[in-house]
Amino acid sequence: MTIGISTYLIYLAISVALTIWVARTLHKNGRVFLVDVFHGNDALADSVNHLLVVGFYLINFGYVTLALKLGYAVTSAEQSIEALSVKVGMVLLVLGGMHFFNLFIFSRMRRRSVQHNQPPPIAPDAFTAVRQEA
Amino acid sequence: MFSLTVLYDPECGLCRRAHEWLAEQSKIVELNFVPCASDEARRRYPQLNHDLTKQDLTVVGDDGGVYFGPKAWLMVLWSLVRYRDWAYRLASPELLPTTKRVVSMISQNRYQIGRVTGLNRLTR
Numbered sequence: 001m002t003i004g005i006s007t008y009l010i011y012l013a014i015s016v017a018l019t020i021w022v023a024r025t026l027h028k029n030g031r032v033f034l035v036d037v038f039h040g041n042d043a044l045a046d047s048v049n050h051l052l053v054v055g056f057y058l059i060n061f062g063y064v065t066l067a068l069k070l071g072y073a074v075t076s077a078e079q080s081i082e083a084l085s086v087k088v089g090m091v092l093l094v095l096g097g098m099h100f101f102n103l104f105i106f107s108r109m110r111r112r113s114v115q116h117n118q119p120p121p122i123a124p125d126a127f128t129a130v131r132q133e134a
Numbered sequence: 135m136f137s138l139t140v141l142y143d144p145e146c147g148l149c150r151r152a153h154e155w156l157a158e159q160s161k162i163v164e165l166n167f168v169p170c171a172s173d174e175a176r177r178r179y180p181q182l183n184h185d186l187t188k189q190d191l192t193v194v195g196d197d198g199g200v201y202f203g204p205k206a207w208l209m210v211l212w213s214l215v216r217y218r219d220w221a222y223r224l225a226s227p228e229l230l231p232t233t234k235r236v237v238s239m240i241s242q243n244r245y246q247i248g249r250v251t252g253l254n255r256l257t258r
Contacts, residue, residue, distance in 0.1 A: 111219070112215075112218075112219075115218050115219060115222070116162055116218075118218075118222075119135075120135065120195075120208075120209060120212055121208055121212055121221050121222045121224075121225035122201070122205050122208055122209070122225050123199075124195065124199030124200050124201050124205070125200050125201060125202045125205060126199075126200045127197075127198045127199055127200065128179050128181050128182045128194065128198050128200050129179070129180065129181045129198060130178065130179065130194070130196065130197075130198045131177060131178050131179070131180060
């Protein structure tokens with residue numbers, strides 16, 4: 001096995017492991033948020049949670065796959081480590097970006113659901129008698 | 135609160151257009167539209183000053199709370215799924231004076247706005 005092939009394989013191993021770790025963290029800790037958003041409807045929360053994680057995997061594995069190519073020959077261990085640092089660094093940044101985007105979605109969903117039960121923003125000017133519908 | 139009654143001015147094109155737009159929006163709180171100072175309005179709210187409701191938009195909650203002018207607009211926004219956060223934002227102490235000024239200006243000039251934009255003729 002040449003050093004170039006090993007570099008690619010190490011890159012794939014690290015990227016895939018990182019993606020799985022982040023996705024699992026998101027899956028495990030996002031559930032609480034979603035259950036709250038959907039007012040304790042566990043089935044719906046689990047479903048949305050799962051769908052979000054699938055999207056997360058698709059985008060990240062897509063990026064990892066597209067970014068695989070180095071474009072130059074790696075001949076020494078030194079070059080290999082340098083190449084890995086750039087590639088894995090990019091994967092980490094993309095994962096970080098995706099992660100915060102997911103958090104943003106969670107918090108927005110939660111804010112919306114909390115607002116549904118909030119009182120009017122202003123007090124009425126007066127009160128009047130209401131004749132009930134016949 | 136589960137429903138709001140909107141006492142709107144049936145003579146104004148802008149209000150009718152707003153009414154159509156509101157009918158399409160998804161709501162958290164149900165909106166009932168009743169022309170202001172109509173028999174129906176007087177039947178529902180026998181103690182309300184109906185001459186006043188002709189001057190500006192009035193919203194009455196199912197608890198009898200009366201919201202007049204800019205407050206009525208905010209309550210209508212508050213009833214909509216997509217605009218509830220805007221209602222809170224516009225009702226915040228920093229923005230409320232501006233909200234009131236802008237809404238009053240639109241409200242007082244609603245016939246002119248309707249005429250300029252052709253809305254008065256459109257639905258007649």
